[in-house]
Amino acid sequence: MVRCSLAASQLGVALEMPAAEASALAKQHHQYRLQIETHDPAADREMLERLARWCGLFSPAILPEEGEEPEALLMDVTGCELLFHGERKLADRLLARFRRRRLTARVAIAETMGCAWAVAHFGLPDRSRASEGSWSLRSVRAGDSVPADAIVIPEGRGASALRPLPVEALRIPGEFLEVLGELGLTRIEQLEPLTFASLAERFGDPLVRRLGQAWGLVSEPLLPPEPAPPVHADWSFEEPVDSSQILQAVIEKLIEGIVALLQPRGEGILRLECHLHESSSQRDQWSIELVSPSLSLRHLTELLRLRLERSPLAQPVMSIRLLASKTAPLSVRQQSLFHEEEGGHDPYALGPLINRLRGRLGDRAVLRPRRQADAQPERACRFDPVKQIGKGRQGEFKPWSPGPRPLRLRSRPVPVEMISLVPEGPPVRFCWDGQEHFIRSVWGPERIETGWWRGSAVRRDYYQVETAQGYRYWLFRRLEDARWFLHGSFD
Amino acid sequence: MTLTWKQARSLEELRAELDRRAEVQPRTRGTISSGIGPLDRVLPGEGYRRGTLVEWIAPQGGSGATSLAWQVAPSVLREGASLVVIDPEEEFYPPGLATLGIDPSRLLVVRFPTKRRDAPPRQGRRQRSRRSRDDPRESEVVWALEQTLRCPAVGMTLASLESLESRSFRRLQLAAEQGGGVGVLLRGPTATKAPSWAEVRLRVEPKPSQGKVRRWRVELLKCRGAAGMTWEWERDRETGVVSLATQLAPPASRSFAAGAS
Structure with a gap:
C-alpha cells in the first residue's frame, strides 16, 4: 500500500500494508470493498x-x-x-x-x-x-x-x-x-x-x-516549464496539386490528426495556421482564429472550408502544414455549461456563429459596439472586433450622450442646402438628394465643440428636425462657415 | 361506455384545464412580446412567434420604423439571448438605442469589410479611410443573415434588405425556424409587391408629431387572423412606451381609430 484515501485510512488501512491485508480489513470490519490500483509512479508524475x-x-x-x-x-x-x-x-x-x-x-x-x-x-x-x-x-x-x-x-x-x-x-x-x-x-x-x-x-x-x-539563506529558483510545443500535422504531395477539392480533403485529414493530438491534452484550438508550400519555393499562409477554444471536428472543418473559399489557390501546392499555434484548455467551455443551467443563454453558444462569420467575411466582420468618452458623435461609439467571448458585461449600461441620438449615422456628414427666412434663424426647408424637405418642427440646438487637441476642432450646432411628412433627421450647422450638413436620421 | 354525471363533470374540468394551459403555453414559450402593446393585442399568442420573420416596410430613412422594430429587443435581452445587427451600410449607430432603453452590452454588429487579395490585413493600424464603399455582394449579406438566424443563442437578428429573392427569403425563414429567434427585416416600399415568407408584415408611415410625441400610421399587411388592420401609434417621450395615439387633438389628416379593420 503506497497511498490511500482519507476514507480508507479511517478504516484502519495503513501504509506499507499488503494490499490483500488491507482489503480483508476493509471487508471484515466494515463491509467495504477497496478499490485497489497498481502503483504507477510514471502515471502519477x-x-x-x-x-x-x-x-x-x-x-x-x-x-x-x-x-x-x-x-x-x-x-x-x-x-x-x-x-x-x-x-x-x-x-x-x-x-x-x-x-x-x-x-x-x-x-x-x-x-x-x-x-x-x-x-x-x-x-x-x-x-x-x-x-x-x-x-x-x-x-x-x-x-x-x-x-x-x-x-x-x-x-x-x-x-x-x-x-x-x-x-x-x-x-x-x-x-x-x-x-x-x-x-x-x-x-x-x-x-x-x-x-x-x-x-x-x-x-x-x-x-x-x-x-x-x-x-531563506539559499535561493531556490523555480524555472517556469517550457510550454508544450504547438501541435502540427504535415502532408506532402508527390506532384504539385492545384485542385482545391483535393486540398480540402487533405486539410480535413490533417485537422483530424491535430484534434486527435490535442484531445488528451484537454485543449481546444484558438488559432489554426495553414502553411502552403508552393512549387516555386514560394509560401502562402493564412490562419483562422476562433473566439473560444474548440475541438469539434465538424466545426473546424467547416471553418477551414469557409476560409479556403475565401482564398483560392494561386499556384499548385507541394506540401501543407497545419499548425495549432494557439490553444487553450477546454475546461473554460465546460464551466459555461453551469452558467447555462442557471438560466439564460450560454454566451459560448455564439462562438460557432462568430467563427463562421469571421471565417468567411474576415476578422473585422463581427464587431462589438463600445462607448467612448468623446462628445463628437462619430467618435462616441467604437466598433471593436470580437476576439474572444465571455459573459457580456452587463449592468454598466450608461446613457451614451446627453442629447437624442439617431439610429443611423453617416460616417461622413452630407452637405445640404438650407433655406432660412432670417440669417442665423431657424431652418425652414432643406434640399437633399434632389428632394425638398419642408421643416415642420425643430428641436435644438445642441452645441458640440470638441476635438481641438486632434488638430481638427469640431464646432457644430445640432438640430433634430421633423419634416412636414413626419420624417426626422439630425442636422448640424458648422459654426465656422454656417454650412449645413445632414448627419443622421431617426430611423 | 357511459359516464356518470360526476365523471363527465371532471372530464369537462380537465378539458377546460387543458384549454387554459394551451392558451398560456404560446405566451410563455412560443411567442415573444413585440414590445408594442397594440400590436401584441392583435397578434396570435400576443407576440411574435419564435422562429419566424417580421417585416417592417417604410418609405425611406427617418420614418422611425426601425425604432418600432427595435421594440422587441428588451424582451429578448430579458431572456438572456443576444442581439445581432447585420449592417452592410455601416451606418448603424448604437447610441441611438439609449433612448429606446436597450442595453448594447449583448449586441453584435456584422459588417462586410472589403477584402484585399494580395496584402494580408494589417491588424495594428486602423485603416478605415481608404475602404471603398461599394455594396458587398447581396449574397454575402443573405448568407450572414441566414447563419445568424440559425444560431440558437441569438434572440433577434435585425437587417435591412432592399431586395430579396423569394428563394433566399424562404431559406431565411427556414433558418429562423431552426434557430428559434426572431428575424426582423427592414424593407423599402418596393417589398410590398413581392411575396413574403414573413409571418408578420407591417407598413409604417410617419405622421406629424404632436408636440414632441412621434406618431405613425401602421398597417398590418400580413398576419394570421388579423391582417388588414390599421392603427395610429405614438411613443411616449419619457417612457418610450408605444401605444395607440390619443385622440385629444387629431392631426389635420384623416385619423384611423383603433380596431378598425
Whole structure:
C-alpha cells in the first residue's frame, strides 16, 4: 500500500500494508470493498504535471517538486498575489479549484519554498501541539487527520512557523533522518544553534542546502516549464496539386490528426495556421482564429472550408502544414455549461456563429459596439472586433450622450442646402438628394465643440428636425462657415 | 361506455384545464412580446412567434420604423439571448438605442469589410479611410443573415434588405425556424409587391408629431387572423412606451381609430 484515501485510512488501512491485508480489513470490519490500483509512479508524475499546467492561471512558474516520486507542486507566486487581491485570496481560490475537481489539496504560501513545503505537509505549529505531537511523516502521507486547507504564513513569520516542526519537514533523504534521530534531533529548532559549517561537516551538503532553503539563506529558483510545443500535422504531395477539392480533403485529414493530438491534452484550438508550400519555393499562409477554444471536428472543418473559399489557390501546392499555434484548455467551455443551467443563454453558444462569420467575411466582420468618452458623435461609439467571448458585461449600461441620438449615422456628414427666412434663424426647408424637405418642427440646438487637441476642432450646432411628412433627421450647422450638413436620421 | 354525471363533470374540468394551459403555453414559450402593446393585442399568442420573420416596410430613412422594430429587443435581452445587427451600410449607430432603453452590452454588429487579395490585413493600424464603399455582394449579406438566424443563442437578428429573392427569403425563414429567434427585416416600399415568407408584415408611415410625441400610421399587411388592420401609434417621450395615439387633438389628416379593420 503506497497511498490511500482519507476514507480508507479511517478504516484502519495503513501504509506499507499488503494490499490483500488491507482489503480483508476493509471487508471484515466494515463491509467495504477497496478499490485497489497498481502503483504507477510514471502515471502519477504525468498527472502531477497536468495538474501543474491546469494551475497555470495562478502563476507562470509552477512545477512538480524534484525527486523520483514528486508529490507536491511548487509555485512561485511572487507578484501574482496582486492579481488575486492578496495571498489569502489566491490560496483560497487555488484550493477551491482543486475542490471543484474533487481533489484534496493542502496549500501553503510562505516566504521560502522550503517553509511552504514544510507547512503544507506538517501544518501550523499550534495545530501540531494540539494533536500532542503525534505528527509523523507517515500519518501525513496517508492523508488522515490532514484536511484540505490553505495556510498563509505572513512575511517575517516563516522562521517561527518552522521551528517547532519535525526535521522531516526539511525535505531531506531518509538516511539523514535516521542519523538525526539517533542524535535526538527531531525538531527543526534543535538544529538552529548548530552552525552551518558543523552541520555540513557532520551531515553533508544536502541537509545544509535544505536548511538554508527553508530559512531563506539559499535561493531556490523555480524555472517556469517550457510550454508544450504547438501541435502540427504535415502532408506532402508527390506532384504539385492545384485542385482545391483535393486540398480540402487533405486539410480535413490533417485537422483530424491535430484534434486527435490535442484531445488528451484537454485543449481546444484558438488559432489554426495553414502553411502552403508552393512549387516555386514560394509560401502562402493564412490562419483562422476562433473566439473560444474548440475541438469539434465538424466545426473546424467547416471553418477551414469557409476560409479556403475565401482564398483560392494561386499556384499548385507541394506540401501543407497545419499548425495549432494557439490553444487553450477546454475546461473554460465546460464551466459555461453551469452558467447555462442557471438560466439564460450560454454566451459560448455564439462562438460557432462568430467563427463562421469571421471565417468567411474576415476578422473585422463581427464587431462589438463600445462607448467612448468623446462628445463628437462619430467618435462616441467604437466598433471593436470580437476576439474572444465571455459573459457580456452587463449592468454598466450608461446613457451614451446627453442629447437624442439617431439610429443611423453617416460616417461622413452630407452637405445640404438650407433655406432660412432670417440669417442665423431657424431652418425652414432643406434640399437633399434632389428632394425638398419642408421643416415642420425643430428641436435644438445642441452645441458640440470638441476635438481641438486632434488638430481638427469640431464646432457644430445640432438640430433634430421633423419634416412636414413626419420624417426626422439630425442636422448640424458648422459654426465656422454656417454650412449645413445632414448627419443622421431617426430611423 | 357511459359516464356518470360526476365523471363527465371532471372530464369537462380537465378539458377546460387543458384549454387554459394551451392558451398560456404560446405566451410563455412560443411567442415573444413585440414590445408594442397594440400590436401584441392583435397578434396570435400576443407576440411574435419564435422562429419566424417580421417585416417592417417604410418609405425611406427617418420614418422611425426601425425604432418600432427595435421594440422587441428588451424582451429578448430579458431572456438572456443576444442581439445581432447585420449592417452592410455601416451606418448603424448604437447610441441611438439609449433612448429606446436597450442595453448594447449583448449586441453584435456584422459588417462586410472589403477584402484585399494580395496584402494580408494589417491588424495594428486602423485603416478605415481608404475602404471603398461599394455594396458587398447581396449574397454575402443573405448568407450572414441566414447563419445568424440559425444560431440558437441569438434572440433577434435585425437587417435591412432592399431586395430579396423569394428563394433566399424562404431559406431565411427556414433558418429562423431552426434557430428559434426572431428575424426582423427592414424593407423599402418596393417589398410590398413581392411575396413574403414573413409571418408578420407591417407598413409604417410617419405622421406629424404632436408636440414632441412621434406618431405613425401602421398597417398590418400580413398576419394570421388579423391582417388588414390599421392603427395610429405614438411613443411616449419619457417612457418610450408605444401605444395607440390619443385622440385629444387629431392631426389635420384623416385619423384611423383603433380596431378598425
